Amino acid sequence: xxxxxxxxxxxxxxxxxxxxxxxxxxxxxxxxxxxxxxxxxxxxxxxxxxxxxxxxxxxxxxxxxxxxxxxxxxxxxxxxxxxxxxxxxxxxxxxxxxxxxxxxxxxxxxxxxxxxxxxxxxxxxxxxxxxxxxxxxxxxxxxxxxxxxxxxxxxxxxxxxxxxxxxxxxxxxxxxxxxxxxxxxxxxxxxxxxxxxxxxxxxxxxxxxxxxxxxxxxxxxxxxx
Numbered sequence: 001x002x003x004x005x006x007x008x009x010x011x012x013x014x015x016x017x018x019x020x021x022x023x024x025x026x027x028x029x030x031x032x033x034x035x036x037x038x039x040x041x042x043x044x045x046x047x048x049x050x051x052x053x054x055x056x057x058x059x060x061x062x063x064x065x066x067x068x069x070x071x072x073x074x075x076x077x078x079x080x081x082x083x084x085x086x087x088x089x090x091x092x093x094x095x096x097x098x099x100x101x102x103x104x105x106x107x108x109x110x111x112x113x114x115x116x117x118x119x120x121x122x123x124x125x126x127x128x129x130x131x132x133x134x135x136x137x138x139x140x141x142x143x144x145x146x147x148x149x150x151x152x153x154x155x156x157x158x159x160x161x162x163x164x165x166x167x168x169x170x171x172x173x174x175x176x177x178x179x180x181x182x183x184x185x186x187x188x189x190x191x192x193x194x195x196x197x198x199x200x201x202x203x204x205x206x207x208x209x210x211x212x213x214x215x216x217x218x219x220x221x222x223x224x225x
Contacts (some may be wrong), residue, residue: 001025002118005046007037007063008080009055013103017050020110023193034058041067046075048117051097053081053088061092068096076117080105107197178213185215192217 004026006017011032018028029044031037034057040046053060060079067073079092082103089100098120099113181195188194196203210217 001027002047003027003029003044004114005029005031005037005040005044005049007031007034007040007049007055007060008052009033010052013052013080017105017110020107020193021114023191024111024114025189025191026114034060034063037063041072048075048114049077050101050114051077051079053079053084053092061088061095064092064095064097076120078113078117107193111193111197174213177209178215181210181213181215185217190217 001024004021006014006021006028007030008014008017009032014030014032018030021028029040029046031040033055037049037051041049051060051064058066060081064073064077064079067077073096076098077096078099078101079089079097080101080103081088084100084102092100098117101109101113181199184195184198188198192203192206196206199206201209
């Protein structure tokens with residue numbers, strides 16, 4: 001994964017972004033002002049920087065300009081602010097910022113911006129593997145444009161899960177939900193952030209639900225190792 005530097009004078013923002021990005025498997029370094037950001041930039045050479053605009057000593061736009069003039073803007077920088085004007089965002093983009101995130105930052109926008117920034121920092125050629133379908137296309141293969149779908153067994157450890165229906169509804173529902181979450185944990189490599197996004201649940205609610213169902217939270221990470 002990537003080394004990401006988060007620069008923000010608000011402790012709550014730093015902790016939140018650090019938790020999310022760590023959960024995604026990234027290495028995160030934190031700085032609460034421009035002075036710490038300069039030191040971290042020189043020491044760790046981050047792959048991407050999340051930079052707050054309004055800070056007490058030197059604002060983010062000034063620091064961005066300093067890096068640009070000094071030839072140090074060698075990594076994608078995403079600006080963040082809850083009070084910046086459109087002119088400020090445009091100025092930062094002209095200097096070299098890749099994107100601008102308005103606070104409060106949503107999980108989806110953060111992950112998309114980070115993914116786009118890292119793709120720019122480390123571009124990769126897309127690899128597309130097409131599996132030709134047999135002459136007599138199955139219905140589901142025909143619906144996917146003539147490409148054969150992967151076997152159910154390839155869709156995760158719960159791909160062939162069966163359920164006993166001759167039991168109370170509550171028990172059957174709990175059994176299904178446990179298998180459902182175990183499948184997504186394994187598929188996402190144990191990332192609670194991505195499982196929350198895929199299932200449409202808040203992280204706090206998700207943790208509580210998994211604990212209630214007795215789901216082994218380490219199972220997904222072991223499967224990905």
